[in-house]
Every structure is written in structure tokens, then in C-alpha cells.
Amino acid sequence: MRKKIEGILTAIVTTFDDNGDFCPKRMRKQVQRQLTNGNSVFCNGTNGEFFVLSTQEKIKVTEVCVDEVAGRSPVMAHIGEISTRETIKLGKEIEKLGVDAVSVIAPYFIPVKQEELIYHYTAIADALTVPVFLYNIPVRTGNTIQPETAAKLAEHPNILGIKDSAGSAESLQAFLDVANNIHGFDVLTGPDSLIYQGFVGGAVGSISGLANVAPGYINAIWRNFKEGDLAKSKAAQDAVGNLRKNLYATVFSPAAVKKALTLMGEDVGVSRYPVMFSDEHIATIKNIIKKL
Template sequence: MNLTGIWPAMVTPFTENQRINEDAIQKLTNYLIEAGVHGLFALGTNGEFHMLDRDEKLAVAKEIIRTANGRVPVMVGTGGNSTKEVIELSRDMEALGADALSIITPYFVAPDQTDLAVHYETIASAVTIPVMLYNIPSKTGMSIEAETVARLAKHPNILGIKDSSGNFDNIQAYIEATKNEEFAVFAGTDSLILQTLRAGGQGAVAATANVLPDKVLAIYEGFQNNDEQQAEEAQSSLQPLRETFVLGAIPSSLKKAVELAGIPAGPPRLPVTEAKGEVLQKIENMMQGYNLHTR
């Protein structure tokens, strides 16, 4: 599998009564594919995987895979604390037709690096589709060290890592540690997409692509075409949207932006509440700046 390009970190649309909104999932999936994304990344942090039960995760993945219908690959998040639990869900996602798996580090527990390597190797050996490691220490309380990534990159079924640490030095260390392997390093922090590509990374899993797929794609395309001005301007253009992300708990601001862009993403799963009042006004003003306000 060729892990490269721009993969939106898809939000999971809900109805007002907190149920999965299959119609909106179809609409978001088609919108992103028609925009030209290289793949879809489902059930990540912005997809509220941690708020969904097993059956809901399977239902979300099934709808995205069915709607994508092979037009682009679909990567599905199956991470958890228990290796056994992750294997079971991963095998179910493989059976549904997922093309790849994203597996976040365990959270709440704190395995050492050897434990972590064994966790990933055991999971990757239990499935036949590719695995992408997912590093987001601000949410999990731990980070995958570059030496561990170098070890895991040698596993034939572990093909990449998404780094959402926000630390470019970390991304650089992963790239250097895996330079002799067929291994993809993806930016998981949208402000670092161009910098990652310049350093030798292969792409990005981008939350902003839910709202601005054309601009995120322009970063990648500008870089590939040696059009530095296009790439830099596109990278800078993401900042107003990114600045709204801190106005509420993930993914309340992003889901409201997606909704204002015309896709009924609905509210986040409680206890996170949807953007209202002054926060909503700031998001609306931001969207008007992009000429995307449809309300």
C-alpha cells in the first residue's frame, strides 16, 4: 500500500440526539473524495473514537468503506489499551474491508518502550492489512521513541506513523530513524504539513481537511510541483481555522465549522458540548473569511 498524500482526519457526524448520522457520513465521505484527497482516516481523535462503543465504531467504518467503494483507501482507528481488544477490533475492521489500520498508543496505562514494541508487533502480526502507528502524547501521556519506531519499521506490516506531538524535532527523528526502510512519516499536526514534506515525510492526516480539503491538498501539490509559493500560501491559509480549535474541547469547534460549510456534522458526543454564544460567533466569522459560511 502506498501511504502518501493528504488523508482527512474525519469527524464522526452525529444527530442531535447523539446517534450516528449515516446520511451525513455519506455526504462527508463523498465531499472529501470529490475534493481529491488521497485517502480517508476514520475514527481518530477528531473522529471521537474514544466516545464510541465497539458496535458504533464498526457502523461508522462500514458506512465510510461502503460509500468510498474503493475510490480511495480507508484507514480506520482501532487503538486501545488492551492488545487483545485491539486485535479483535482490527480483525473485524479488516473483515469489513478497511484498507489500513491506525493504532494509537495505549493511554491511561504507561507501557515502557519494549512493552510498546511488543504491543504493536503482536497486533501487526495478527492482521494482513497495513498498520500505521499513531503518536499523540498530549492525549495519551506517552510517546513512541525514535528507536522504537526504527524497530517497528522493520515489521513487514507496519508501514508508517502519524505524529501529532506538535514537535517537529520528533518528526525529524522518525524520518531519520526509518530512512532505510519503506516507511511513511505523516504529519498529524496541520501546521507542520509543509515542513514535514520538506524533511522527507510522505504526507499528512489533517483535521483541517474536513473543512478546507482544497487548501490542504494545495500544500501537497505545491510541494510535489516545486511551487513553493503555492505550498507556503496554502499552509498559511489554514491558520485561521486552526486557531478556532482551542475554543473548545476536541472536536467541538471543528464540527461546527464542518456544519457551517454545509455538512451536518452535528454536535460532539457528551460531555463535550457544541460551540455556542461568543465561541460560535468567532467560528462563524472565521468561516466568512473563507467564504464558506452557508448558514
């Protein structure tokens, strides 16, 4: 029986060895860090650098995460590719591994119409048995899933919700309005700055990149909210907001998360895509870590 997707799911980094190859041993350690802090796992997402992983690596990453979690919490995997065909192909392999849900980013590089998004997601949801979450991140894809489109797709029995990473309170609220009107359609927040606001508005969970760096801080937003202590939940959110602002002032990319982890003594490897950190960036990140 699949586990309900709720609470904090860490958009876990994909660990590489010193040669830049996927390292299962290091991956297992990062999974354990998250479980220890009460967080679940979301693999092959933006912070997992899915855009520089091969198909076989995505499958292996998911396999390792599912095995290490061993049923103790939900595991969600991202399967979105640029085409409907390739997304379905990867999804069929990923669902065999025992994940509790998958997310699918909107197609990228080529502009698509809303009716084309409906075709894309419907075809994927029809082809898979694992529950599907839409993934809205227009700043990366160039394509926005409109709330009306999400409402239409919510009619599909295998589309259970959306992860909104548009980055604005307005976008989040629009999808929360959809969810509040459609039973069984859930919202997961993407930006770490909107976790608390999402929970207050009815979001069931958050997929957090910063939980890699500060798993306890991020989990405190959820834990205190669930226990009814809104003041402590909001205080944790404020702390996370400052962390986010300062960390992403160095390099606004998943590489900043990996660099922070490395400077914390976590062996996660170097990001594969070209990115450079100045001495000033390193000093800033070290100062952030010291405060944590």
C-alpha cells in the same frame, strides 16, 4: 490490491443524527466532500471521536466509508484500544471491511515502557494482515513512542509507518530521520501546522482534522508540493496555520471542527463528550467561516 497511503487523508468526523446516533447518510455526504476535493479518508480517529464510539459503531463507520469511497482512494481506519487484546479483536473485524491500512494509538491512561510498546505493536502486527501504522499522540495518551522504538518496530514487515501527532517540529524530524534510514517505513504528519514541513522532510502524507472544514486549502498544500510549486504549497500552509490558530483558540478539541461544520451548514451532529461554546466562541468561528 491495497492502495498506497499518501497525500491528504482527512481525519473525518463521525456524523450523528439529531438524537446523537450514528447517521450513515450524513457520513456518506462528508466522504463525498473529501473525495471531491482530492482527499482520502481516515476514520475513527481523534476527530472521529473514537473514544466515545462503541465497537459496533466503529465497525459501521468504517463499513460506510469503505463503501462510499468504492476504491477511488485509500481508506485508513484507527483501531487503537487501551489493551492489546481489544485492539487485535477490533482490528480483525475492521480488516475484513477492505481498508487499506489501520493506525494504532499508543495505550493510554496507564504508563507503559518502550519495551512494552514494542510488545504491544508487535503482537498487533503479527495478528493482522492489514498494514499497521503507529500513532504517536502523547498529549492524549501520556505515552510517547520514541524514535528508537519506531526504528525497532519498523523491522516488522507489517508495520509500514507512523502518524506523528506529538505537535513539535523536533518530534516530526526525529521520525523522518528514522524513515529516511529505513526503506518502506513512512511518516504521516498529524498537526495541521506541520504538513508542509513534513512533505519537505520526506513525509508521504498527512492526516488532517482541519480538512473537514477546509478540504481545498489542505489539499492545496499537497497538490502544489507534488507539482513542484513549493511557494504555493507554503502559502497554502500559512493560510491553514492561521485557520488552525483561530479555530482552536475557541475550544481545543474535535468539537470545534464539528461546530465549524455545523455553522457552515453541514449536518454532522453534536459531539458526544461534554463541551460548551460561548457566544464569543460562536462569533469567532462564524468569522473564520466568512473568511474561508
